[in-house]
Amino acid sequence: MKRLWLVVLAVAGLPRQQAYLKAFNTEVDDSFGGGTALSGDGHTLAVGASNEDSRATGVNGNPADESSEEAAAVYIFGR
Numbered sequence: 001m002k003r004l005w006l007v008v009l010a011v012a013g014l015p016r017q018q019a020y021l022k023a024f025n026t027e028v029d030d031s032f033g034g035g036t037a038l039s040g041d042g043h044t045l046a047v048g049a050s051n052e053d054s055r056a057t058g059v060n061g062n063p064a065d066e067s068s069e070e071a072a073a074v075y076i077f078g079r
């Protein structure tokens, strides 16, 4: 099942949705969202996908690659 992330911050005491985050290449069991880390200033979020299958390395690799089963990936979202 694909996972979607909602980022909700409390503004004036009321929760308010700030973003709707989704990886562009998730498949069943990629485990998007299995781990997260938020920067101290709250502007950068790292979301892990421990079972993503791309063989890509570095930044902006080939998102369509599925040749390395459960290799894992990290998605970085900024605002």
Ligand SMILES: [Ca+2]
Pocket: 025, 026, 027, 030, 052, 053, 054
């Ligand atoms: Ca994938």
Ligand SMILES: [Ca+2]
Pocket: 027, 028, 029, 030, 051, 052, 053, 070
């Ligand atoms: Ca997978």
